Amino acid sequence: MKKHEQSSAAIRQRIRDRYAAYHNKSETERQKPKNFRKTIRELLRLLKGNEIRVAFVVLLSMASAALNIIGPRYLGDIMDLIQKQVENKLEHGFIDFSAIFEILGTILLIYGLSSICMFFLHFTMAGITQKLITDLRRKLNARLTHLPLKFFDTHNTGDLLSRVTNDIDNINNTFQQIFIQTVTSIVTFVGVFVIMLTYNKLLTFASLAPLPIGGAIALVILNHSKRYFRETWRYTGDVNGHIEEMFTNHRIVRIFGHEKQAIEEFRALNESLYDTNRKAQFLSGLLGPLINFANNIGYVFICVLGGMLIMKQQASIGAITVFMTYSKLFMQPLIDLSNIVNNLQSSLASAERVFEIIDEPEEVPDTPTAEITVPKGYVSFEHVNFCYEPEKPLYDDFNLDVKPGQLIAIVGPTGAGKTTLVNLLMRFYEIQGGVIRVDGIDIRDLSRKNLRDIFGMVLQDTWLFKGTVRENIMYGKDDVSEEAFNAAVHMAQVDHFIHTLPDGYDTLLDEGGSNLSAGQKQLLTIARAIISDPSILILDEATSSVDTRTESQIQTAMNNLMKGRTNFVIAHRLSTIRNADCILVIENGRIAEQGTHDEMLQRGGAYARLYNAQFGLGTEI
Numbered sequence: 001m002k003k004h005e006q007s008s009a010a011i012r013q014r015i016r017d018r019y020a021a022y023h024n025k026s027e028t029e030r031q032k033p034k035n036f037r038k039t040i041r042e043l044l045r046l047l048k049g050n051e052i053r054v055a056f057v058v059l060l061s062m063a064s065a066a067l068n069i070i071g072p073r074y075l076g077d078i079m080d081l082i083q084k085q086v087e088n089k090l091e092h093g094f095i096d097f098s099a100i101f102e103i104l105g106t107i108l109l110i111y112g113l114s115s116i117c118m119f120f121l122h123f124t125m126a127g128i129t130q131k132l133i134t135d136l137r138r139k140l141n142a143r144l145t146h147l148p149l150k151f152f153d154t155h156n157t158g159d160l161l162s163r164v165t166n167d168i169d170n171i172n173n174t175f176q177q178i179f180i181q182t183v184t185s186i187v188t189f190v191g192v193f194v195i196m197l198t199y200n201k202l203l204t205f206a207s208l209a210p211l212p213i214g215g216a217i218a219l220v221i222l223n224h225s226k227r228y229f230r231e232t233w234r235y236t237g238d239v240n241g242h243i244e245e246m247f248t249n250h251r252i253v254r255i256f257g258h259e260k261q262a263i264e265e266f267r268a269l270n271e272s273l274y275d276t277n278r279k280a281q282f283l284s285g286l287l288g289p290l291i292n293f294a295n296n297i298g299y300v301f302i303c304v305l306g307g308m309l310i311m312k313q314q315a316s317i318g319a320i321t322v323f324m325t326y327s328k329l330f331m332q333p334l335i336d337l338s339n340i341v342n343n344l345q346s347s348l349a350s351a352e353r354v355f356e357i358i359d360e361p362e363e364v365p366d367t368p369t370a371e372i373t374v375p376k377g378y379v380s381f382e383h384v385n386f387c388y389e390p391e392k393p394l395y396d397d398f399n400l401d402v403k404p405g406q407l408i409a410i411v412g413p414t415g416a417g418k419t420t421l422v423n424l425l426m427r428f429y430e431i432q433g434g435v436i437r438v439d440g441i442d443i444r445d446l447s448r449k450n451l452r453d454i455f456g457m458v459l460q461d462t463w464l465f466k467g468t469v470r471e472n473i474m475y476g477k478d479d480v481s482e483e484a485f486n487a488a489v490h491m492a493q494v495d496h497f498i499h500t501l502p503d504g505y506d507t508l509l510d511e512g513g514s515n516l517s518a519g520q521k522q523l524l525t526i527a528r529a530i531i532s533d534p535s536i537l538i539l540d541e542a543t544s545s546v547d548t549r550t551e552s553q554i555q556t557a558m559n560n561l562m563k564g565r566t567n568f569v570i571a572h573r574l575s576t577i578r579n580a581d582c583i584l585v586i587e588n589g590r591i592a593e594q595g596t597h598d599e600m601l602q603r604g605g606a607y608a609r610l611y612n613a614q615f616g617l618g619t620e621i
Helices: 002-030 036-043 051-092 098-146 149-153 157-199 201-208 213-250 248-255 259-285 286-313 317-358 419-427 448-453 469-475 482-491 518-531 547-560 595-602 606-616
Strands: 380-387 392-402 407-411 433-438 457-458 535-542 566-570 582-587 590-595
Touching: 036 317, 051 098, 051 157, 051 317, 098 157, 098 317, 157 201, 157 213, 157 317, 201 286, 201 317, 213 259, 213 286, 213 317, 259 286, 259 317, 259 380, 286 317, 286 518, 380 419, 392 419, 392 590, 407 419, 419 535, 419 566, 448 457, 457 518, 469 518, 482 518, 582 606, 590 595, 590 606, 595 606
Parallel strands: 407 566, 407 582, 457 535, 535 566
Antiparallel strands: 380 392, 380 433, 582 590
8 A cells, every 4th residue: 555655646746747848848948937927917908898898897996995985984973973863862861863863874875885886887898898808819819829839839729728618717717806996095005094194194194104124025926826826727738638549538547547647647746736736725814814904903002092092082982983984994905915816816827827828929920022823733842941949950951842643652751751741831830940832932931821721631640520420521611512522522432421421411419520530530521631632632540540441431532533733642551642742751850862653663772671571571550
């Protein structure tokens, strides 16, 4: 048992160290200082366009706070009036309640108006907050849409989802409360302080005596707690990322018996989240007791000094009662702020994570100076240089010339740069040197939409969304005629199995198409590529997850589809590319060998070694 606990603890420690290293690396790479002031400015900037409503909210807050400040003044009048009536009863034998009821009516009116102001205040602020959150979601979505592929390749999907959902919701749940409470508390604090000074300066400064020490301690606490709030939301993203990864790939987890490690990893992340959140809540929770302690010390000073003033007949009981009420009211804004500082720092930490994405540089903007309206299919790479990391060059002086209608097959070991070639061609990544041309035009002179409309792509990893079979096939092509649709599904060899589904083409697919086999999903993505009618077709391991019989059907359809088009095929199954016009063997970002299937087999070079390894020894590349 102890051995198991030690093993689990070791696993959790390694996981915590790994995530800590990841966060440290990410911050170093981003080189963005954590600045809550900047985050607040960014949030307030989103209020642009709501200036009138914000001003209305501020006025309502001031009015409500002012009415709450005025109310206690009448309490002193009642105390003094009651004292006089008691004395009057002793002298004349009766009490006049009419004056007391008149003051009580005034107090009810004041607090009633304050409540009405608070109602309209919250109603207006709710609209402002929802507008702000809507704009924030819109900006975040717009930025995610325009970020380069590199950003998504280097960020955890679960963490991004957490920022879009959990962090936005956290801002939504706290911003309205924070804004109203902050404005009301500031107005109340200043207003009460002025009134206290008018009553008695000595008592006022006596009540303030403990505040400087408490304030200094509070600043230290806030400075430390905001770091833990930031880490709390980071670990929230890590936990969501782990859950998303494990649930999405739960079959793989079970096949490889990774359940124990997955549970330990979740436990490690959850413990880290618990630890940072506990520290954040503990530190922020110290503020309330600290402010209360300072308040109570000041309250003791007021009681002692007030009693002495009454004894010396330098102040009435009513005046001291009012002052004590105002001293409580004076400290209440500080107590309220200390209570919401938890939400404030949590909200700012979430906002900071959201603005990190919004501040990410977008992909290089389009500067189209040309347009291809009738694509021919010429493709050329001229002295292209590219690297993912500066110290690790991938393509160095890469050259390739492809004529219209050619079938170019790309093979090579894993990591050689096969898929990268396609990513560069589609301009998912920007090259560092050289030029890539389509129909003789530099692709940087074309808009991305114009460029990508020329291509059709079928990837190894299929992607289907929750919708009907027809909607998935026609994704991005809503103007397809019924004749073109029928022709595409027959060419893709999908018609036969779709008719076996309960509702045919109107069958609703689960998210990711989980109610279809891997081969059927791949066939649908091929049908999607066919219906887009591209001039240049890219197949990236398109048949890798398809059985032999289905592969034969697909190959027949592909042969028909490829006619009259320029085709790039990235394949590990060399049997599918024997008829290619040109086969490129990519090694370390360069063309190690090129030619037809028969030519390169006769040479006995790199391609021949790959071919013999696959068919002679049965080894999958």
